[in-house]
Amino acid sequence: MREIFDAELKQLxxxxxxxxxxxxxxxxxxxxxLARQDLTLAESVIADDLAIDALERDLDERCVLLLAQQQPVxxxxxxxxxxxxxxxxxxxxxxxxxxxxxxxRRSYPHPAVDPALAAVxxxxxxxxxxxxxxxxxxxxxxxxxxxxxxLAEDDRLDHLHEETFRVLLGSGWTGTPQQTVDVTLLGRYxxxxxxxxxxxxxxxTFLVTGDFAGDPSAAH
Amino acid sequence: MREIFDAELKQLxxxxxxxxxxxxxxxxxxxxxLARQDLTLAESVIADDLAIDALERDLDERCVLLLAQQQPVxxxxxxxxxxxxxxxxxxxxxxxxxxxxxxxRRSYPHPAVDPALAAVxxxxxxxxxxxxxxxxxxxxxxxxxxxxxxLAEDDRLDHLHEETFRVLLGSGWTGTPQQTVDVTLLGRYxxxxxxxxxxxxxxxTFLVTGDFAGDPSAAH
Numbered sequence: 001m002r003e004i005f006d007a008e009l010k011q012l013x014x015x016x017x018x019x020x021x022x023x024x025x026x027x028x029x030x031x032x033x034l035a036r037q038d039l040t041l042a043e044s045v046i047a048d049d050l051a052i053d054a055l056e057r058d059l060d061e062r063c064v065l066l067l068a069q070q071q072p073v074x075x076x077x078x079x080x081x082x083x084x085x086x087x088x089x090x091x092x093x094x095x096x097x098x099x100x101x102x103x104x105r106r107s108y109p110h111p112a113v114d115p116a117l118a119a120v121x122x123x124x125x126x127x128x129x130x131x132x133x134x135x136x137x138x139x140x141x142x143x144x145x146x147x148x149x150x151l152a153e154d155d156r157l158d159h160l161h162e163e164t165f166r167v168l169l170g171s172g173w174t175g176t177p178q179q180t181v182d183v184t185l186l187g188r189y190x191x192x193x194x195x196x197x198x199x200x201x202x203x204x205t206f207l208v209t210g211d212f213a214g215d216p217s218a219a220h
Numbered sequence: 221m222r223e224i225f226d227a228e229l230k231q232l233x234x235x236x237x238x239x240x241x242x243x244x245x246x247x248x249x250x251x252x253x254l255a256r257q258d259l260t261l262a263e264s265v266i267a268d269d270l271a272i273d274a275l276e277r278d279l280d281e282r283c284v285l286l287l288a289q290q291q292p293v294x295x296x297x298x299x300x301x302x303x304x305x306x307x308x309x310x311x312x313x314x315x316x317x318x319x320x321x322x323x324x325r326r327s328y329p330h331p332a333v334d335p336a337l338a339a340v341x342x343x344x345x346x347x348x349x350x351x352x353x354x355x356x357x358x359x360x361x362x363x364x365x366x367x368x369x370x371l372a373e374d375d376r377l378d379h380l381h382e383e384t385f386r387v388l389l390g391s392g393w394t395g396t397p398q399q400t401v402d403v404t405l406l407g408r409y410x411x412x413x414x415x416x417x418x419x420x421x422x423x424x425t426f427l428v429t430g431d432f433a434g435d436p437s438a439a440h
Binding site: 063064067068071073074077078081084085088165168169173175177178180181184185188 | 287291293297298304305308388389393395398404405
């Protein structure tokens with residue numbers, strides 16, 4: 001019985017890693033679509049988000065079955081409940097990658113990001129891609145150093161997000177209202193993407209240490 | 221044993237209702253703070269959000285205990301898992317009310333919303349307050365007509381959100397970049413607030429009918 005349960009728990013972990021890989025792929029492609037006005041790539045990110053949503057539903061359904069059939073307690077129970085929460089978080093990260101792609105699609109064939117901010121958004125996307133890669137890694141390894149690195153990358157994202165406001169609200173900004181709207185929304189999407197990764201890093205830390213290093217739900 | 225369990229399930233439901241009442245209060249006050257440049261009110265919304273976060277933690281902890289001690293199956297299990305999810309959603313709605321209050325605080329003593337959009341945001345806030353009140357109601361009554369009414373109010377919020385873009389991107393818009401940023405963020409917060417209420421309405425519908433009327437997680 002315990003062996004079956006362990007195999008099922010391992011499968012849950014593997015599924016979270018697989019979901020996270022898709023999110024990583026989505027944010028990478030969304031950033032490229034944004035930087036290169038690549039409509040086809042933007043549309044593929046938007047279409048592929050359905051697959052992430054489907055993975056979440058499957059994973060959740062299996063968590064509920066596992067709770068019903070195996071009646072886990074203690075740490076096992078926390079692993080399953082955390083999987084439920086982390087799948088919702090990954091699904092949301094997928095949505096945010098889709099939103100980035102939707103901004104790229106809406107502004108096509110024009111760049112959504114004004115040249116004055118292209119470098120900042122290139123950096124934001126790189127930071128978001130690193131955040132996503134480390135999220136996959138921490139889900140796989142449960143390595144607390146990787147969890148800490150996610151928090152550092154999120155600080156970088158927050159800093160870049162503030163930088164977008166400095167440009168938007170500085171005297172040199174001559175963008176149109178549409179450009180101001182797009183930069184505001186994109187900045188918000190990237191900031192939230194980082195927050196969600198932080199919530200996963202904190203949940204893994206909690207599972208490993210049994211200690212709430214701050215409340216994961218406070219990461220907004 | 222069953223009686224204790226029923227009492228605990230009822231308590232979970234009551235706690236969700238209590239959380240939702242606080243969210244209702246928060247969005248009402250945030251909208252007033254925004255409309256009247258009321259700094260004290262904005263700060264009280266921001267401070268009170270900690271209480272909503274605390275309610276979520278308590279509720280989640282009790283859900284996990286309930287799963288461990290009562291080992292619910294079938295519908296009971298779904299009720300507990302849904303409570304876990306809905307508390308996270310309500311916590312997020314509280315955050316969004318806080319974000320509205322933060323915009324009001326940041327722009328104080330100036331109005332965050334340009335006069336050209338004051339009426340639209342007054343309507344958005346009214347719709348959001350109705351959404352929040354109906355969320356409390358549906359959590360209390362599990363009445364599917366109330367769930368349907370939430371979807372209708374959310375359509376209204378989406379329509380008003382589109383209206384903000386029509387104004388921002390129209391030829392008559394003369395707002396500063398800061399005003400454009402604030403309207404973009406506020407519109408997004410209200411839109412997301414409605415989406416979260418829809419997700420609760422769909423979860424309750426699922427619990428009542430056993431039928432996924434669309435996937436709640438798709439409501440973004």
